[in-house]
Amino acid sequence: MSDVDPFVIQWPNAWLTDPEIGPVVQYLNRFLHDLWVRTGGSTDIISEVTGSESYETSTSNGQYISLHEAQENIDGEIYIPPPQVHYEDEPILEAQFFARTTDSDTLAVNRDFIEATNSAVIKADKCPGANDLIKIANGDGSTIRFDGNGNNIMYTSLDDCIDIQRKGTSITFQWFDEGPYWRPV
Numbered sequence: 001m002s003d004v005d006p007f008v009i010q011w012p013n014a015w016l017t018d019p020e021i022g023p024v025v026q027y028l029n030r031f032l033h034d035l036w037v038r039t040g041g042s043t044d045i046i047s048e049v050t051g052s053e054s055y056e057t058s059t060s061n062g063q064y065i066s067l068h069e070a071q072e073n074i075d076g077e078i079y080i081p082p083p084q085v086h087y088e089d090e091p092i093l094e095a096q097f098f099a100r101t102t103d104s105d106t107l108a109v110n111r112d113f114i115e116a117t118n119s120a121v122i123k124a125d126k127c128p129g130a131n132d133l134i135k136i137a138n139g140d141g142s143t144i145r146f147d148g149n150g151n152n153i154m155y156t157s158l159d160d161c162i163d164i165q166r167k168g169t170s171i172t173f174q175w176f177d178e179g180p181y182w183r184p185v
Helices: 012-019 022-038 061-075
Strands: 098-102 106-108 114-118 121-124 133-138 144-147 161-164 170-176 179-183
Touching: 012 022, 098 179, 106 114, 121 133, 133 144, 133 161
Parallel strands: 098 114, 106 121, 114 133, 121 144
Antiparallel strands: 133 170, 144 161, 170 179
16 A cells, blocks of 8 residues: 555645635645545555454353344333333423523512523512423623522522623523422532
C-alpha cells in the first residue's frame, strides 16, 4: 500500500483564509482524509497481521442443542411488557412541557418550561395541583429566582425561593400535596 495521502488537497489560499468558508474547507479536507484512511487507503498495522486467532468456547455440543431448543420455545411467545407503576414519591415526567422564554418576572403554571434571563423571578402557581411540574432554566448566567408564591420549596431545608445562578442550568420542580411543598426532581 501507498503511504502517500492523495486527499490532502491544496485548496486556494483565499478559501482557507475566508472567515465563512475556511472552516468548511478544512473540515471537508479532514473528512476526505479520514474516509480515505478508513477505507484502506493507508498502511494499516492490523490489516497486515497474517495469523488468525481462535477462541475456545466453554459450551459443549449438548449444551448448545438444549439452548437452541429453549430458543425455539421462546420464539412462539409474545412478550407483553409489565404495566408501569408509579409510586407516590416518584415523579411523573412523561408529559410534555410547554417551552417559552422570558426576561421579566412571570407566573409559571403546570408543564411550563421557562428559560429565563435578565434576573427574572419565576413565581409558581399559588394553588398548584398534585404532581404539577415546572421546569426553570437559566439562559444568561444572571440570578434567576424560583419563588414558591406563598408555598414552600423543599431543597436542603424549607425555603420560599431558590436561586439558579449558572447559565444553562435547569431544574424541574414537582408539587407534593403531602408536604405541601415544591421539590426539585
